[in-house]
Amino acid sequence: xxxxxYQFPCLSDNxxxxxxxxxxxxxxxxxxxxxxxxxxxxxxxxxxxxxxxxTHHHADxxxxxxxxxxxxxxxxxxxxxxxxxxxxxxxxxxxxxxxKVGNLAGRVLETPGHTSGHVSYVFDADRLAFVGDTLFxxxxxxxxxxxxxxxxxxxxxxRALPDDTQFHCGHxxxxxxxxxALTIEPGNAALLARAKEVDALRAAGKPTLPATIGAExxxxxxxxxxxxxxxxxxxxxxxxxxxxxxxxxxxxNNFR
Ligand code: ZN
Ligand code: FE
Numbered sequence: 001x002x003x004x005x006y007q008f009p010c011l012s013d014n015x016x017x018x019x020x021x022x023x024x025x026x027x028x029x030x031x032x033x034x035x036x037x038x039x040x041x042x043x044x045x046x047x048x049x050x051x052x053x054x055t056h057h058h059a060d061x062x063x064x065x066x067x068x069x070x071x072x073x074x075x076x077x078x079x080x081x082x083x084x085x086x087x088x089x090x091x092x093x094x095x096x097x098x099x100k101v102g103n104l105a106g107r108v109l110e111t112p113g114h115t116s117g118h119v120s121y122v123f124d125a126d127r128l129a130f131v132g133d134t135l136f137x138x139x140x141x142x143x144x145x146x147x148x149x150x151x152x153x154x155x156x157x158x159r160a161l162p163d164d165t166q167f168h169c170g171h172x173x174x175x176x177x178x179x180x181a182l183t184i185e186p187g188n189a190a191l192l193a194r195a196k197e198v199d200a201l202r203a204a205g206k207p208t209l210p211a212t213i214g215a216e217x218x219x220x221x222x223x224x225x226x227x228x229x230x231x232x233x234x235x236x237x238x239x240x241x242x243x244x245x246x247x248x249x250x251x252x253n254n255f256r
Contacts, residue, residue, distance in 0.1 A: 001021070001022045001023045001103075002022075002126060003019060003020065003021060003104050003123060003126040003128060004019075004020040004022060005017055005018065005019055005020070005128065005168070005210075006018040006020070006041055006044070006045050006047075007168060007207060007209065007210070008037055008040070008041045009037070009172070009207070010033035010034055010037045010038075011033050011034060011060055013171050013172050013173065014031075014033040014060050014061075014170060014171055014172075015168065015169065015170060015171065015172060015207070015209060016029065016030075016031070016032070016033060016037055016038055016041060017029070017030040017031075017130065017168045018030075018038075018041055018042070018045060018047060018049075019053075019101055019104065019123070019128070019130075020045065020047050021101055021102030021103055021104045023102060023103050024102030024103055025047070025048060025050075025102065026050045026051065026101045026102025026103075026104070027042070027045075027047040027048055027049055027050055027051070027101070028049075028050065028051035028052065028053050028101040029049060029051070029052045029053070029064075029068065029074075030052075030053050030055070030121070030130040030168065031052070031053070031054055031055055031061040031062065031132065031170065032052050032054075032061070032062060032063070032064030032065045032068055033060050033061060033062075033063060033064055034063055034064045035064035035067035035068050035071075036064075038064055038068060039068075039071075048072070049068060049072040049074045050072075050074055050075065050101070050102070051074055051075045051076075051077060051099075051101055052065060052068060052069075052074055052075070052076045052077065053077045053099060053101075053106070053121050053130065054076065054077065054078040054079065054086055054089075055079070055118060055119055055120065055121070055130065055131070055132025055133070055134075055170065056079065056082060056114065056115040056117065056118040056119070056132050056133060057078075057079075057082040057085040057086050057115060057117070058115065058133070060170070061132065061133070061170060062086055062087065065086070065087050065088055066087050066088055069087075069088045075090045075091060076088050076089050076090045076091070077089075077090065077091045077092075077093055077099050078091075078092060078093070079092070079093060079094070079108075079110070079117040079118065079119040080092040080093060080094045080117065081094070081110075081112075081116055081117020082115060082116070082117035082118075093108045093119065094108060094110060094119070095108060095109065095110040096108065099121060104123055104125075104126065105123065105124070105125065106121040106122060106123045106130075107121070107122045107123075107124060108120075108121060108122075109121075109122055109154075109157050109158070110154075111131065111132075111134040111154035111155075111157060111158065112145075112146045112150050112151075112154060113134065113141065113143050113145075113146035113147070113148075113150040113151025113152075113153075113154045114132070114133045114134055114141035114142060114143065114144055114145070114146070114151070115133075115144060115145045115146070116145040116146055118132055118133070118134055118141075118154070119132075120132060120134060120157075120158065122161060122165075127162060127164050127165045127166060128165065128166055128167075128168070128210075129158065129161055129165050129166070129167040129168070129213070130167070130168050130169075131158055131167050131168070131169050131170075132169065132170050133169070133170045133171065134151075134154050134155065134158065134169075135155060135158050135167060135169055135216070135220075135222075135223075136169050136170075136171060136173050136174070136177060137169065137173075137174040137177065137194075137198075137208055137209055137211045137216065137220070138174055138177035138178050138181050138191070138194060138198075138216075138219060138220050138221075139173055139174070139176075139177030139180070139181070139220070139222060139252070140155060140220075140222040140249070141170075142249075142253065143249055148242060148243075148245055148246035148249055149242040149246075151245070151249070152225060152241060152242045152245040152246075153242075155222060155223055155245075158213065158223075159213065159216075159217055159223050161213045162213065162214075163212060163213055163214025163217070164212060164213075164214060165212060165213045165214075166210040166211070166212055167209075167210055167211060167212070167213060167216070168209055168210045169209055172207055172208065172209065174198050174202075174208040174209070175198055175199070175202055175208070178191070178194065178195045178198060179255075180251075180252050180255045181219070181220070181221050182195070183251075183255070184221040184230065184233050184234065184248060184251075185221055185224075185229070185230065185233060188218075188219060188221075190215070190218035190219040191218075191219040191221075193219075194215070194219045221248055222245065222248060222249070225241045225242070225244040225245035225248060226241035226244070230244060230248070231244045234247050234248060234251070
């Protein structure tokens with residue numbers, strides 16, 4: 001049976017997501033920004049929390065873990081490289097490990113850059129990816145603990161997923177990301193179409209995620225650092241994609 005998801009807002013601009021296996025009843029929270037909205041989501045769906053899959057150690061992804069662990073006795077799965085910085089970890093995972101949520105099988109991708117041990121969870125059969133703060137719609141996470149080169153390679157791993165893969169990320173930043181992306185690719189038709197769509201969604205109070213990898217490849221300049229047009233747009237024709245990526249990321253850091 002196909003996976004079901006339920007996405008909801010947490011904190012000021014975080015997403016919470018539940019992943020549910022209807023065959024077994026197993027339900028995972030992807031990250032736990034805070035406990036109360038996760039519990040409310042469990043109430044709404046009628047699902048029972050069995051697992052928490054953690055993408056990285058930042059508090060806005062982990063602060064709810066101790067309370068949820070205490071209440072539901074759920075299993076906490078977290079990246080091996082950051083397990084010492086995350087509370088209540090039961091299972092440590094790294095590249096290529098398979099995490100089961102009931103009968104659903106998630107593959108662990110190491111996607112460092114935002115943090116040194118950040119992982120993403122890819123449920124290939126369900127065409128679902130949970131990418132934390134590595135990839136955002138029309139953006140990507142800040143490179144805090146890693147290098148731009150690492151982040152670029154992490155984004156390439158996500159970009160290589162099938163086009164119809166739906167990804168969920170940690171934050172609703174899309175509208176602000178688009179304002180910046182238009183400074184890099186003002187004529188990108190896919191980006192202009194996404195801008196229209198996102199303005200309509202936000203005006204209606206709706207989330208802009210999940211999005212598909214295919215649509216993102218066409219519109220997200222951070223996934224397009226190896227496109228000659230993007231390199232030219234930042235005056236770096238012929239330079240390595242990782243260098244072009246670093247330049248775009250730096251411009252975004254300074255963009256107001
Ligand atoms: Zn983060
Ligand atoms: Fe975050």
